Amino acid sequence: MKIDRRNFLSLGAGATAGLAFSPLPWKLMDDSSIWTQNWPWAPVPTDGEASYVDTVCSLCSGGCGITIRKIGDRVVKAEKKDSDNANSGICILGLSSPQLLYSPSRIKTPLKKVEDKWVKISVKQAVAEIAEKLKGLRKDKLSHTLACISGSSAGTVPALFERFLTAYGSPNFITVPSVKDIYKLVFSLTCGASCIPAFDIANSDFVVSFGTGLLDGWGNPAAAFKAHSILKDNKKQLIQIEPRLSNTAAKADKWLPIIPGTEGVLALGMANVIIGKQLYFNKNVLFDSVTEGFEEFKALVEKDYSLEAVSNITGIKQEDITALAEDFMKAQSPVALFGRGEGSTPGSLHEMMAVNFLNALAGNFNKTGGVYLLSEPDYINWTHPVLDDAAYYNINAKRLDGAGEGKYFLAKHLLNRLPEVVNSSKTSPINFLFVTDSNPFYTMADTKLVEEAFKKIPFIVSFSSYMDETASMADIILPNHFFLERYQDIVTTCGLKPAVGLSKPVVNPIFNTIHSGDAIISIAKALGGTIAESFPWDNYETCLQETLEAKKDVMDKELFWIDESGVSNAFADSSGKFEFINDKTRQTKPYIFVDAQGEKKKYPLTLIRFDSMRIASGYTANSPFMTKTVADTVIKENDIFIEINPKTAAEYNLAERSKALLTTPKGKAQVRVHLYEGIMPGIISMPSGLGHTGYDSYLTGKGININELIGQIEDPASGFDAAWGIRAVLARV
Amino acid sequence: MSKGSKHKVKKFGMVIDLDKCTGCGACMVACMSENNVPFKENESKKLDSITWMRVYKLENGKSFPEADICFLPRPCMHCEGDRGHAPCVSVCPAIATDYDHNTGIVSQIYTRCFGCRYCMAACPYHARYFNWRDPVWPEGMEKFLNPNVSPRMRGVVEKCSFCHHRYQLALDKAYAEGRDKIEEDEYQTACAHACPANAITFGDLNNKKHSVYRLKKNPNTFRLLERLGTNPKVYYHSSREWVRRAGDNYLKHEAAKA
Amino acid sequence: MDSALIPEGVKRCSLGRFSVWILALTAILLWGVIAMLLCWFKGLNQTNMNDAYGFALWIWADLAVIALGGGAFFTGFLKYIVGKDELKNIINYAVIIGVICYTSALLLLAIDVGQPLRSWFIFWHANVHSMLTEVAFCLSCYLVVLIIEFLPLLFENPKLDKKPFLRHLSHNMHEIMAVFAATGAFLSFFHQGSLGGVAGVLFGRPFAFREGVFIWPWTFFLFTWSAAACGPCFTILITRLTEKVTNKKLVKDNVVDLLAKISGWMLGTYIIAKIFDTWYWAAYTLPKQGFSLIDFYSNNPFYGIWILVAEIVICGIIPAAILISSGGRKNKRLFMTAIILAVIGVCINRWVMVLQTMAAPVMTFEGWFMYYPSWQEVATTILPVAYGAIFISFAYRYLPIFPQERELNPID
Amino acid sequence: MSETQKVSASDNKRKNTGGTTILFFLIGVAISLAVGWVIFPKLLYLKKSQPIDFSHAVHNEAVGDCDSCHFFREDGTFSGSPTLAQCIDCHEDVQGDTEAEQIFVEEYIAQNKEVPWLIYSKQPDCVFFSHAAHVKKAEMSCESCHGEIGTSETLPIYEENRITGYSRNIWGKNIAGIKKHTWDRMKMDDCGECHEEETGDKGSCFQCHK
CATH class of the missing domain: 2.40.40.20 (Barwin-like endoglucanases)
Structure with missing residues (x-):
């Protein structure tokens, strides 16, 4: 039998026919399509038991109560905490926290810059090196050249940093300013006591916002949104005054475009209308018994803020100004908001005061739908740090930023002055800088100037969790845990009642990071002496536990501890009244509103x-x-x-x-x-x-x-x- | 659904209050986070950017200072069409998407879809998205993936599911507790739950006890492109006439639906 | 060298010359193949398609080649069912062009789907409501029919013809070809129609949506009709092109004239229907949905009313008039113009039904979506052209496609 | 085909050819069938042993019920295979005298390492299977889908499809897809079949997909 080509063809044909009757092609076809269901390069999330952990978001100063959904030991979702609590809510940033937790830009271990390159070091080594440097500085009697820029001044962690500086011997603890600093100033100047305002927007029936980004990130965004929705439900009015149709303006019942920088003029113009028409009589508040300096104020607005002048300056029609003033005073519980946008820049004191006079004229302080004047939660009652002679001597050195003295007598911290101060000295007046919970190199205006200053500072330690702009300029980074990995008290002042929230660790730290509270305690201990003595706590957690005492149990359960006692100590000044004009405000040369920088001709x-x-x-x-x-x-x-x-x-x-x-x-x-x-x-x-x-x-x-x-x-x-x-x-x- | 038991058909839907929506984008992120939606370095090419929930910015077309804008969140409309014939459902050649008559939810099954994109051509809302590339999670970020939603592979279409898995989980809980029914708040989509302005209300449009049942009857309520006969289950509410008019196409002389 | 393979009595160019020609075409083909592989392995991000353009160049090309390949079914229908016997002189070529068009269409579809390994789902998990399912089934079945129609011709190759089995098979197949032609015509009626249905059923897309009868929108019938009208024009165009390239007359004028005349009448009646359809759509369908005709031809940089005029008047009425009049058909220049215009016309129609449908905004707050294809899309769309040219070159060289060739080009 | 037969050369050739053609054709068929039906399934599946030879029978006797180890969580989700934490409750130290237990205690408990069990009935990621709906709502027994695994003395070999990575139990043990019991195959059609029988309707996509 000869085997020829024909036989092979036949064999092939048979094989083909046979294959069609075998499972092979069909199964392969099916399996190849099933293979595409789970391509090896596509992740399959591992399943496990779901659990929910409540915590307080600290990604902005809002401090919302949130719930973290976990699968096994993974964080998969951040959600708003289902609760009637005014503080529970979530915004787009809070919703991002799982992504931020697992972000590739997290700093995974302490780093040290060696010849412009990052070298991984241990926490111990980092603390030792920082302590060594600080010891040297102290030996040279230069302890006051240590400065610290902190994102916030409230809560135990900033307090620990401030305490460290005091014990070490430096007055230069500086916080990143925001509109809240101006709020405090406005009210301490006119109401006499240190208090913070809470605008009761939800219960107001006429909200006039002078550029405040109520729906663009101001205050606690989630709470502001909720309040706005209640306004809408109750069909109450929101008037937005700003040159741009922002999201807030778009939602407002009326948008009044204004030439930027003239908001204060408008407010005083409105005050003039209100006073001229004696609209405040309806409010029954402007008796001499509750205000001071009214006559002087009246004379001022009548003289300089005529309707015509104000209209010309602000670009708003006279009739609109009159109508706005009338509607404002006609309303049951009107409120005027101030502070531009999300409030990251403090802004002009006089502009804020001018707007707040409207609140005064409407007599809405401490009334539903008005402005509540509240005291800040005061719960950190540590003994004064122990100071040795070196510390004692230098702690009374002049603050570098000049705050609290001379023409800056009103301010406590002036971060914005720092670049100029550093740049104008031959050698940097700051030898050592801590940067915690902030990214000043990015967030401060005039980047070039800031960069020059930061470059001049010999040694910078960053406590950032991320490789942000400031961290990348640092010499050592001691990365903080992400907020989902740490305990921390969060002071929230954006809600109706000031509350202290408790951030709780939801997962174990995923990288080799260290809680900034622990870091500063370790550094203090490494320095020894009175500095170590000033930090008697084993670690941050015990410090927090001891500070919060019984409040911690409440916070563990409810997330927040609400200071029911400190509702208001406003009008505790000598007169006990709202003071339109007083000795202090006279010192600030009234009503210069800040204009934009630059020549109009060259920059139209x-x-x-x-x-x-x-x-x-x-x-x-x-x-x-x-x-x-x-x-x-x-x-x-x-x-x-x-x-x-x-x-x-x-x-x-x-x-x-x-x-x-x-x-x-x-x-x-x-x-x-x-x-x-x-x-x-x-x-x-x-x-x-x-x-x-x-x-x-x-x-x-x-x-x-x-x-x-x-x-x-x-x-x-x-x-x-x-x-x-x-x-x-x-x-x- | 055991035999014999009187089974009331559900019709899940949404009412979105455009007077309250601030355009903050929280719903979009809540959705992406919930549903394992991929992301890439450059997402500015919006026609290649998967956003099951997308917030549109509407303009009234007038000049300063009469200009006005409004934000409009657009999930999948879960069109009912004519008895379940949603524009996209009837065109799918491989039954990778169907209309669930028990819930009114239009599904999308990624493992069945072979990527012909006919449904995308059919959807007038651009609610359907194609995976033009393999999704990539940078190292470590795959940890936040939700196991209740399967990540998609390249070459398939995906879209909003009204967070159907949350319905499944709510049912599981109810069954385990010996219940048959779930309460309104037990099943909420991620976007509705997250909305800080409470602008999104979600529930059973057939259930008189649910908020959506009442809200959809407001005269200022409208649906997008109703005139096409898509019969969507997402309702919008706006007190502004121009916004309501923007919800559908009208001839110049025509008045918008009241 | 390959003379044993060349049919008797005809002259073909030298193998060397042929090789150069094929190599040139292969180079173009390879360019397309590279683009195709890129699409398969890297995914459809290689294209300029996007979430607004789920359908784009490829789907247009699909619809266009299938319309142009319609010459096969309609010529077959005319020859075997109607009994226009002269058409036997061109039917072979029509079938070959059909095979090329339909295989190209399937190839493009295989590149176009996001998950090619799952493409069999369209058959296995078929959705009877989907026009695309109907397309897939009819298209595949019709391709089988086309191949069956093509096989006897293949077996007429001198080498293959020597095998008695194949010769007999070929002979027997010829005898029952009428059955296949009828089946083909039936299947084609449906898939050409369903391709029209693909766009016409999109009730979310007012530009494409058409009312109709029962489950079929008017586009269903318009597509079949236009394919029957313009498909033969494409067959004629390619025949004339082949004659130009080979420098030979291959089909007698009376054959072409007959086919052209029928096409002319088809095109004429089609364009009347199309005008009626457009009028009804503009006057009744659109206003109900809140649109007016001009909405779809304004506010964008490309789609103006010109495209409607081009499709209906320039590439519809004019070629129809030329092809219907015998004078027009006699004038060579006019005739070729008409044929080319008809082919362009059907391509424009398919283009607007796919691309303009995607481009036109439906939601009031969206604008027009413009698109241009990436090189990968262009290359893969040119691929079938190169493949078709190669196919035709081989077929012409080795198969007796044109029965009249020997008579028209006697070898001295 | 005898050579002595007087037949013309050409006839001979043709006959020979015809016969061998068919023969070769049949050989081809036979080879393909053998490859397809016998060799292919063997090649397709990767056989894997479980990390520990676990006896359901022994445990079932000791704890009494499936849901002692495979229980519903409070939120109605099903726990599936027990985690190490559950096992530790009883197995902190070696209890019996089996080698398997010793391995378990030494290699897993002592090192606090989860046991990488291979799950026979693990559905693909795109599937949402609700144990609650079947066990709690429809009151089905474990056996109705999982068969007699609860009384088995030893664990069967796990077979993993080399292409898809899925357990063989899903596509079905039988390469032809023939099944006698519910647990012989767990493809979508099998779900649909039962759903159609029990509820009169195959259900919508999202009922079981995620």
Whole structure:
């Protein structure tokens, strides 16, 4: 039998036919499609038991009560805590916390900079090196050249840092300022006592907001949103006064565009209408028995703030001003809000005071729907730190930022003055800097100046959890745990009643990080002597436990401890009244409102910043999810857009998406143009919170940090940064 | 659903109050976090950016200072169409998406979908998204993935599921406790639960006790593109006439639906 | 060298020349294959499609080649069912073009789906409500029919014809070809129609949506009709092109004239139906949904009313008029213009039904979505052209496609 | 085919050819069938032994019920295979005298390492299977889906599909897909079949998919 080609063909045909009747092709076809269900390179989340842990979010100062959903030991979701508690809520940033916890930009272990490169070191080594350096400084009697920039002044962790500086012998504990500092000032000046305001928006029936970003991140955003929704449910009015149709303005019942920087003038103009028409009589409050300096105030507004003048300055029609003033006073429980945007810049003291006079005229203090004046929770009752001679001598040295003295007598901390102070000295007056819970190099205006100052400081220790801009300038990083990994007391003052929340560890620290509280205690102990003595606690947790005492049990259960006792100690000043004008305020040369920097001729436009819930602009930066929600008219690829009125754009021959060069007295940047009818002609706006150089590839290099373009303007009254924008010019590229 | 028991058909839906929506984007992130939605370094190409819940910014087209904007969150509308013939469901050649007559939820089964994208062509709301690439979670970030939602592979379509897995989990709990029914608050979508402004209300449109039943009857309530006959289950509420008009197409002389 | 394979009595170019030609085409083909592999291995991010353009160039190409391949079923229908026997002189070529078009369509679909390994789900987990299911089934079945129609021709290759089995098979197949032609016509009627249905049923897309009868929107019938009208034009176009390239007359004028005349009448009647459809859509369907016609032809950089005029007037009425009039058919230049316009017309129709449908905004707060294909999409779309040219080159060289070739080109 | 037969050369050739053609065809068929039905399944599945030879019978006797170890959590989800923490309750020290237990205590308990059990009935990630709906609501017994595993003395070999990575129990032990018991195969059609029988309806996609 000869085997030829034909036989082979036949064999093949048989094999083919046979295969069709075997499971092989069919099973392979099925299996190959099943293979595509679980490609080896696609992750399959591991399943496990679900558990829920309540904690307090500390990603912003809001301090919301949240619930973390866990599967096994993994955090999978952050949700709002289901509770009637006013403090429970969540915003876009809080929802991002699982992403931030597992973020690739987390610093995974203590780092030390050696020849411009990061070298991993142990916590022990880091603490030892820091202690060694600090010992040396102290030996040279330079303990006052240690400074600390802290994101907050409330709570035990900032208190520990401040205590450390005191025990070490430095007065230079500086916190990052915000509108809250101005709030405190406004009320301590006019009501006589240290108190913080709580605006009862939900119960008001007429809210006038002078540029306050009620729905753009101001205060505790979740609480503000809830309050706004209640306003809507009750069909109450919200009037928004600002040059840009912000999200808040869009939701308002009326948007009154105003020439930026003239908000205070408008408020005084309204006051003039109110006083002129004696509308305050309805309110039955303006008796001499409750106010001081009214006649002087009356004379002032009548003289300088006539309707016509105010209308000219603010760009708002006279009848609108009158109507607004009348409606405000007609309302049952009106309230005037102040502080621009999300309130990250303190702003002009006089502007805030001017607006607050409206609250005074409406007599809404400590009334439902008005402004509650509350005292800050006072629960940290530590014994005074032990000071040795060295410390005692230097602790009374002058503060570097000049706060509390001379023309800065009103302020406690003036971070904004630091760059200038450092840059103007031959050698840095700061030899050693702690940076905790903040990213000043990114968040401070006038980046160039700040950079120069930071570069000049010989040694910087960062306690950041992330490789942010300031951390990357540090010499040693002792990364803090993420808030889901640590205990911490969070003082929340944005709600109706001041509360202290307790952040609890939800998971064990996933990296080799150290709680900043523990870090500072360890450093103190390593320094020995009276400094160590001042820190009698074994670790941060015992410190917290001892500080909170019985409150901790409440907080463990309820998350928050609410200070029921300290409702108000306002009007505790000598007169016991609201003081329109008094000796202290006279010292601040009344009513100079801060204008934008730059020559109008050279820079015909005005650049303002806007805050957005979708872009975190503070110490915590955007999660990838948040950046994903940012519109393509804000960021496209890496280009940032500025908003401009189509009329103004036409003058500069700019179309939608055109590239343009934006120049301000402080810097230049290439931007793209987004035409927006919701912005006043002549004004351009840019979002804050972009243009990061630190963090990860999901954020780095996207857009421009507006702080590079805006300088700071020292408020003549308070010394705080009061810049709200800068003059600018655009050129088509 | 055992035989014989009187089974009342549910119709889950939403009422979104556009007067309250602040455009903050919390719903979008809550959704992405809940549903293992992938993300990449550049998400500014919005036509290649998976957002089951997308917040649109509507403009009234007027000049300064009469300009007005409104934010409109757009999940999947879970169209009922004509008796379950949603625009996307009837076109799918492989039954990778179906209309559940017991819940009114339009499903999307990633492992059945072979990526023809006909459903995307059919959906006028652009609620359906295609996985143009393999999803990648940077090292460590895969840890926050939710096991109740399966991550998608490249080449398939995905969309909002009204967080159906949350319904499944609520049912599981009810069964374990010897119950058949679940309460309104036991099943809430991630977006509705997260909305800080309480603008999103979710529930059974057929159930008189649920808030959505009452809210959808408000005269200022409308649905998107009703005139196409998609019969969506997401209702919107706005006190502004121009917003209501923007919800559908009208000829110039036509008045918008009251 | 390959003379044993070349049919008797015809002249073909040298193998060397043929090889160069094939190599050139293969280079283009390879370019397409590279793009295809990129799409398969890297995924569809290689394209410029996006979430607004789920359907784009490929789906257009699919619809277009199937419409153009419609010459096969309609010529078959005319020859075997209607009994226009002259058409036997062109039917072979029509079938070959059909095979090329349909295999190309399937190839493009295989690239277009996101999960090619699951594409069999369309058969296994078929959804009877989906027009695409109908397309898939009819298209695959019709491809089988086309291959069956093509096989006898293949077996007529001198080498294969020597095998008695194949010769007999070929002969017997010829005898029952009418059955296949009828089946093919039936299947084609449905899948051409369902392709029209693909767009027409999209009630969420007012630009594409059409009312209709029973489950079929008007586009169902319009697509079948237009394919029957323009498919033969494409067959004629390719025939004339082949004649140009080979520098030979291959089909007698009377054959082409007959087919063209029928096409002309088909096109004429189609365009009347299309005008009626457009009018009804603009006057009744659209206003009900809150749209007016001009909404779809304004506010965007590309789709103006010109495209409607181009499709209906320039590429519809004009070629129909030329092809219907015998004078028009006699004038060579006019005739070719008409044929080309008809082919362009059906391509425009398929383009707007796919691409303009995707481009036009439906929600009032969205704008037009514009799109241009990536090189990978273009390359994979050109791939079938190269493949078709290679296929035709081999078929022409080794198969007796044109029965009249010997008569028209006697070898001295 | 005898050579002595007087047949013309060409006839001979043709006959020979015809016969061998069929023969080769059949050989081809036979090879394919053998490969497809016998060799292919052997190659397709990777056989894996469980880390510990576990006896359900022994445990069942000791604890009495399936849900002592495979229980419902408070939220209604099903715990599946026990975790080490559960086992430790009884097995802190070696209790019996089996080698398997000794391995368990020494290699897992002592080192606090979870046992990497191979789950025969593990459904793909796209599947949401509700034990609560079946066991609590429909009051089905464990056996109705899992068979007699509860009384087994030893654990069967786990077979993993090399292509899909799934357990063989899902696609079915029988390569032809023939099944006698519910637990012989656990593909979607099997779910649908039972659902149709019990509820009159295969159910919607999302009933079992996630």
